[in-house]
Amino acid sequence: MEKQLEKLALDGGKPARSKPLPPNYPGAVVMGEEEAAYAERVIRAQSPFRFYGANPLGAVDALEERMMQDLGVPYALGVTSCTAALVVALKALGIGYGDKVIVPAVTFLATPGAVVCANAVPVFADVDESLNLDPSALERVIDDEVKAIITVPILGNPCDMDPILAVARKHGIPVIEDVAQSLGTSYRGKPAGTLGELGVYSFQMNKILTAGEGGAVVTRDAKLYERAARYHDQGLVRPQLKERFGLQPNEETDAFVGQNYRMSEVTGAILVEQWNKLEGLIAAMKSSHRKLKRQLEERLPGIVFRSSPDEDGDIGSNLGLLLPTAEAAGRFMQAMAAENITAHTLYGGRPVYMVPQLFHQRTAEKDSFPFNAPFKNPIRYTEDMCPRAVDLIPRMVFVPISPLLTDEDLEEVTEGIVKVYRSLRLA
Numbered sequence: 463m464e465k466q467l468e469k470l471a472l473d474g475g476k477p478a479r480s481k482p483l484p485p486n487y488p489g490a491v492v493m494g495e496e497e498a499a500y501a502e503r504v505i506r507a508q509s510p511f512r513f514y515g516a517n518p519l520g521a522v523d524a525l526e527e528r529m530m531q532d533l534g535v536p537y538a539l540g541v542t543s544c545t546a547a548l549v550v551a552l553k554a555l556g557i558g559y560g561d562k563v564i565v566p567a568v569t570f571l572a573t574p575g576a577v578v579c580a581n582a583v584p585v586f587a588d589v590d591e592s593l594n595l596d597p598s599a600l601e602r603v604i605d606d607e608v609k610a611i612i613t614v615p616i617l618g619n620p621c622d623m624d625p626i627l628a629v630a631r632k633h634g635i636p637v638i639e640d641v642a643q644s645l646g647t648s649y650r651g652k653p654a655g656t657l658g659e660l661g662v663y664s665f666q667m668n669k670i671l672t673a674g675e676g677g678a679v680v681t682r683d684a685k686l687y688e689r690a691a692r693y694h695d696q697g698l699v700r701p702q703l704k705e706r707f708g709l710q711p712n713e714e715t716d717a718f719v720g721q722n723y724r725m726s727e728v729t730g731a732i733l734v735e736q737w738n739k740l741e742g743l744i745a746a747m748k749s750s751h752r753k754l755k756r757q758l759e760e761r762l763p764g765i766v767f768r769s770s771p772d773e774d775g776d777i778g779s780n781l782g783l784l785l786p787t788a789e790a791a792g793r794f795m796q797a798m799a800a801e802n803i804t805a806h807t808l809y810g811g812r813p814v815y816m817v818p819q820l821f822h823q824r825t826a827e828k829d830s831f832p833f834n835a836p837f838k839n840p841i842r843y844t845e846d847m848c849p850r851a852v853d854l855i856p857r858m859v860f861v862p863i864s865p866l867l868t869d870e871d872l873e874e875v876t877e878g879i880v881k882v883y884r885s886l887r888l889a
C-alpha cells in the first residue's frame with residue numbers, strides 16, 4: 463500500500479525539503495584552489511595576454527590542447543564568449559549579408575543574435591519532443607538562400623544529428639553546433655560540437671564549466687580554423703598559431719578584416735582547471751539524473767519525460783518533464799516552489815522568435831539591416847510558424863540536477879515531485 467497522500471506545502475503541508483536546493487552552476491560550485499592557483503600564476507607572471515608579455519604561460523593554448531584531445535578534434539580556438547564563437551564560426555564559413563541561417567525555435571537569444579551580428583538573418587525551424595531541432599522540420603524552411611544550420615542541444619540533451627546531417631549534406635549546407643549549454647553531451651558516442659563543420663561552447667556562469675565569461679570554437683577543417691583564428695584576432699593569424707598548426711596563408715590574398723574576440727590568459731587558466739573537473743561533474747549529474755528518473759518512473763507510471771535521440775548522451779544537468787498542458791505546468795511549478803524544489807520552463811515559455819526585437823526584426827542598424835537584404839523569399843515571422851515549439855515550451859518543465867546533490871536530496875526531490883503529481887493528478 464502507498465502511504466497516505468501528503469498535503470502540499472502550498473496548502474500548508476510540510477515541504478518536501480526544508481531548504482532550497484544548491485544553485486545549479488556546475489562549474490562555479492566546484493571552483494576553488496586549483497583555479498585560484500593557476501590564475502595567480504598568470505597574474506604573478508604579469509602576463510595576462512596570450513600572445514606576448516613578460517612571460518606568457520600558455521594557459522589559453524593549454525585549454526585549446528585539452529579540448530582538442532578530449533573532444534578528438536585537430537583545432538580549437540578560445541574566444542571571449544559563445545556569442546563571439548557563433549559569430550566567428552559564421553564568418554569562418556563566409557556567411558554574411560544576404561544569407562539565411564536556420565536556427566531552432568527553442569534556443570537562447572544569443573543564437574539568432576549572433577546570426578544578425580554576422581549580417582545574416584535567422585530562419586526558424588520547429589522542434590520535436592526532445593525540445594531540440596526536429597530533423598523533419600528542416601526541409602520546410604530550406605531554400606537556396608539558406609547558408610548554414612545551427613543546431614542547439616538544449617540543457618544537456620543531444621540533437622538527433624544523423625538525420626540533421628543527412629538533410630544538411632543533401633543540400634550542401636554546413637552545420638554549426640551551438641553546444642553552449644551542453645559541454646560533455648554526446649550523440650552515438652561522439653562529443654556534441656564535433657559532428658558538424660564547427661562546434662561552439664560557452665564558459666559563461668550559467669553553463670557547465672565557467673570562468674564567468676568565455677567561449678570556444680572547434681573544427682576539423684584547417685581552412686575553417688584559419689578563418690576563425692583570423693576573424694577573432696583583427697584579421698591576423700599570429701605566427702604562434704601558424705607554427706603550431708602548420709598554417710601557411712597568403713596574406714596578400716587570404717586576409718580579411720576581423721574583430722577582437724581573443725581569450726585572456728586569466729580566463730584560460732581558470733578554464734584549464736575547470737576542464738580537469740568536467741568528467742567528475744558529468745558523472746555526478748548523470749548518476750543523479752538516472753536515479754531520479756528511475757525512481758519517478760517506478761512511482762508515477764503515467765509520467766512523461768522529455769524525449770531524447772540518445773539517452774546515454776544526456777549529461778543529466780536537468781530532468782525535463784512534459785506536463786499535459788501549460789496550465790498544469792504552471793500549477794506544478796508553483797506547488798514545487800512551495801516544496802523548496804526548483805522547477806522552471808525555458809525562455810518565458812515562448813519560442814525565441816517571439817521576443818519583440820526578433821519578431822519585429824528590429825536591429826541597432828538603419829532600415830532593419832540586415833533583414834532588408836533583397837531576399838528572393840522574404841523573411842516573415844508569424845507567432846505560429848513553429849507550432850510544436852509553441853505547444854511544448856510552456857509545458858516542458860525542467861528540474862535542475864546539481865552535481866552536488868546527495869542521495870538524501872534526491873530522495874526529497876523524488877518525494878516532492880511524486881506528491882505534487884499525485885495531488886494535482888498530473889500522471
Ligand SMILES: *Cc1c(COP(=O)(O)O)cnc(C)c1O
Nearest residue numbers: 543544545570572642643664666
Ligand atoms: C548561453 C548561450 C549562448 C551564449 O553564450 P555566451 O557565452 O553567454 O555568449 C549561446 N547559445 C546558447 C544556446 C546559450 O545557452
